[in-house]
Amino acid sequence: MLRNSLILLVLLGFAAAIFPLLHSYEAKDALTGVAEHYANYGKEEVGAANLVSAVVVTYRGFDTLGEVTILFLASAVIGLFLKASETYTKDSRSVFFKSTEILVTASRLLVPMILLLGVYIFINGHLTPGGGFQGGAVIASAFALLLLSRPQKHFSHKVISVVESISGISFVFIGLLGVLLAGGFLDNHILAMGKFGTLLSAGAIPIIYILIGLKVGSELTGIVRNLKESQKEG
Amino acid sequence: MQLFSIEYISLVVGFLILLIGIWGILTRKNILKMVIGFSLFDTGTHIIIVALGYVRNKTAPILNQPDLQTDTAHKIVDPVPQALVLTAIVIGLGVTALMLVYAMKLHNEKKTLNIQNYKDLKW
Numbered sequence: 001m002l003r004n005s006l007i008l009l010v011l012l013g014f015a016a017a018i019f020p021l022l023h024s025y026e027a028k029d030a031l032t033g034v035a036e037h038y039a040n041y042g043k044e045e046v047g048a049a050n051l052v053s054a055v056v057v058t059y060r061g062f063d064t065l066g067e068v069t070i071l072f073l074a075s076a077v078i079g080l081f082l083k084a085s086e087t088y089t090k091d092s093r094s095v096f097f098k099s100t101e102i103l104v105t106a107s108r109l110l111v112p113m114i115l116l117l118g119v120y121i122f123i124n125g126h127l128t129p130g131g132g133f134q135g136g137a138v139i140a141s142a143f144a145l146l147l148l149s150r151p152q153k154h155f156s157h158k159v160i161s162v163v164e165s166i167s168g169i170s171f172v173f174i175g176l177l178g179v180l181l182a183g184g185f186l187d188n189h190i191l192a193m194g195k196f197g198t199l200l201s202a203g204a205i206p207i208i209y210i211l212i213g214l215k216v217g218s219e220l221t222g223i224v225r226n227l228k229e230s231q232k233e234g
Numbered sequence: 235m236q237l238f239s240i241e242y243i244s245l246v247v248g249f250l251i252l253l254i255g256i257w258g259i260l261t262r263k264n265i266l267k268m269v270i271g272f273s274l275f276d277t278g279t280h281i282i283i284v285a286l287g288y289v290r291n292k293t294a295p296i297l298n299q300p301d302l303q304t305d306t307a308h309k310i311v312d313p314v315p316q317a318l319v320l321t322a323i324v325i326g327l328g329v330t331a332l333m334l335v336y337a338m339k340l341h342n343e344k345k346t347l348n349i350q351n352y353k354d355l356k357w
Contacts, residue, residue, distance in 0.1 A: 007260045014256055018249055027241040027290045031307045035287075035314050039307040043297060051295035051310065055317040067321050074328030078335045129296060133324050197298065216324075223331055230338075 047193045048126040048202040056131065057205045061186030065175065068215060072168065075219040082230040096151035096231065107149035114142035122213030126202040132209040136216025143221040147228050160222045167215040174204055174211070244285040252278030265337045265347045269330060276326040280319045287315030 031039055038055060046054040056064055122135030146153065178187035188203035195201055251274055258271025288311055295313035297303050302310070341347055 007257070010260060011253060011257060015249075015253060018252075022245060022249060025242070025245060025286075027239065027288055028312075029290055031289060031310070031312055035312045036307045038313055039295070039310055043303060043306065049297045051297065051313040052316045052320065055313050056320055060317060063321060067324055070325055071328050074332050078331060081335050081339055127298065129294070131320070133320065196303075227335070 043196065046188060046202060046205070047196055048205050049197050050126055050128065050131075052129075053126045053131055053205060053209070054202075057126075057208050058186065058188045061175065061208075064212070065171065065186070068168065068171065068212060071216060071219055072164070075223050078223050079226050082226045096148075096228075099149050099151065103149045107145050111142045111146055114145065115139055118142065118213070118217065122209050123206060124199070125209040125213075126205040127197065127199070132212025133216050135209075135213040136218075137220060139213070139217035140220030140224060143217075144224045147224060151228070155221075155225045157222070157225065160218045160225065164215055164218040164222065167211040167218070171208060171211045171215070174208060178204070239290075241285050241288040241290075244281055244288075248278045248281030248285055250278070251281065254278075263348050263350055265340065265349055266334075268349065269333045269337060272333065273326070273330055276322070276330075280322055280326075283315045283319050283322070287312035 030036075038051060038059060042048070042051050042054045042059075046058045048054040048058070118135045118138035118141075120135075121130040121138055122132045125131035125135065143155075147155070174190070175186040177190050179185050182189035186208075188205050188208070191203045191207070193201060193203055199206070255271045255273070255275030255278055258274060259268050262268050262271060292309060292311045293302070295310040295316070297306060297310075337347065340352065344351060
């Protein structure tokens with residue numbers, strides 16, 4: 001009883017804390033402050049048709065680097081957690097059921113298409129909604145499907161970590177190139193800006209997004225792989 | 235304050251999801267359900283942030299049409315909250331994955347997911 005009323009009290013406290021925001025909220029009629037600058041000058045300064053990408057990769061590129069680092073840390077800690085007590089031998093049995101013919105055939109058809117969609121999403125991240133994180137997640141979902149449909153198949157951890165490290169290092173390297181060749185860290189003017197709205201435009205943003213896509217895809221695939229490898233009967 | 239405008243509805247829905255998430259974290263006994271509560275809390279926050287960046291009757295900040303490319307600031311919604319939510323989604327995913335793996339390790343140790351059976355840190 002006391003517990004329930006305490007919980008109710010906490011919820012009411014939260015509701016009371018956020019109620020003023022809800023009550024006095026008015027939708028804006030125009031952009032203000034930094035958003036106005038991004039909207040007015042983003043086209044000339046960054047050259048990306050997708051302004052969210054411009055903010056994520058160039059204006060706030062340093063945040064994105066931190067974000068990639070956090071995801072890397074999460075995947076590394078998950079790998080550590082799952083590895084530390086792995087007392088299973090090499091030939092211990094997987095707990096996955098044998099997959100049906102339908103799943104195997106469907107995955108054979110779908111996996112290449114899902115991979116292609118993921119690549120499309122992160123290559124066009126500066127033009128259409130999407131970007132490196134979304135494309136990477138789509139790619140990881142293709143590998144998750146592959147792991148579900150063929151549990152016996154073994155994924156090399158080495159390939160995953162090599163792709164991950166190379167894309168991570170290249171991301172930082174391109175950021176440093178911006179210091180040398182352009183205005184600052186992660187400035188996208190190190191390449192020609194190209195025609196606005198075409199695939200080869202927005203300077204380094206497509207390249208950075210490809211690297212982010214590969215990195216996120218390999219990290220999430222690594223998490224899925226680690227989870228699968230730990231699901232074995234000793 | 236228009237009660238049935240799109241920004242107000244999404245704001246209220248976001249707050250409700252956030253409160254449901256807190257309620258789930260506080261009341262559920264199963265660790266997995268608590269993790270779901272955390273995810274709901276995350277999602278509610280994301281909806282609130284995006285709703286706060288809404289500008290009345292404006293379109294998405296993607297300049298793929300020629301008429302959007304002039305006088306852009308008066309035609310699009312705020313791109314900054316959307317970029318921040320993009321960040322928040324990824325970090326939320328990492329945290330959720332960590333919590334789930336932690337729950338898995340706990341289950342391997344004690345074969346139970348009920349939070350009341352874990353008294354090691356209780357005083």
